[in-house]
Amino acid sequence: MKSDTSMDDDEAISRSLAGDLTAYEALVARYSALAHRTAAMLGAGDEAEDVVQEAFVKAYRHLASFRREAPFRPWLLRIVANETHNLTRSRGRRAELAVRLGAVTETVAPDDPASTAVATDRRARLLEAVRGLPERERHAVVCRYFLQLTEAETAQVLDWPLGTVKSCTHRGLARLREEVGSELA
Incomplete structure (x- = not known):
């Protein structure tokens, strides 16, 4: 059925x-x-x-x-x-963190090998930086940006107060900016 x-x-x-x-x-x-x-x-x-x-x-x-x-x-x-x-x-x-490359997508022309290589490299660097975050920051960033949950949903999923979600997300993003800089922007 x-x-x-x-x-x-x-x-x-x-x-x-x-x-x-x-x-x-x-x-x-x-x-x-x-x-x-x-x-x-x-x-x-x-x-x-x-x-x-x-x-x-x-x-x-x-x-x-x-x-x-x-x-x-x-x-x-x-x-x-x-x-x-x-x-x-x-x-x-x-x-x-075991993130599949499909979780982060970038629009790349399929017939442009240079763009595909650059996008793959950027994705790999970003995922490596996310894997290197402290556990709480990684969980907050994954829920908010990879799973696209709201702050309230993230708080519910992780069983954290909303303020903790906000602060962990903020710190995680700050670390990612430090780690990968503007090269991924």
């Missing part, structure tokens, strides 16, 4: 709570790619698929506790972030 991706999140949640697994499949289909990117960018690396699967299972189990007036996306991403944190903590080492 194919999931109905035309229903909005509220309807899918209501139907899921009533036992309609097809409705939950619609939520999984809608948010799988974003959840996978989130897990990978927050340090799950090759285990991002496992993190995402566990996050969707936990989200389903706790769907009844979801506050219906709140948006579903940040709630789910917070579960993904928590699962990623649990994974990296259990590894006993600091999380490493």
Whole structure:
């Protein structure tokens, strides 16, 4: 049976709570790619698929506790972030950012090898600089600029106060400016 991706999140949640697994499949289909990117960018690396699967299972189990007036996306991403944190903590080492080159896109003429090479080099330098940020700053920058979450959504996903998101994002961007300068502007 194919999931109905035309229903909005509220309807899918209501139907899921009533036992309609097809409705939950619609939520999984809608948010799988974003959840996978989130897990990978927050340090799950090759285990991002496992993190995402566990996050969707936990989200389903706790769907009844979801506050219906709140948006579903940040709630789910917070579960993904928590699962990623649990994974990296259990590894006993600091999380490493595993960003796919597709996460940062630049418009380059496909028939211009010089532009393609420059864009690839810029992307690699930027991603290396992001990987080198302290963990909290890296998480804030990844959520805000790679995942394009609002400050409020980032605060919810990372379970931080809004002021912490703002200060970590500011410090992270300042470090990136120092590291890569205006060459990426």
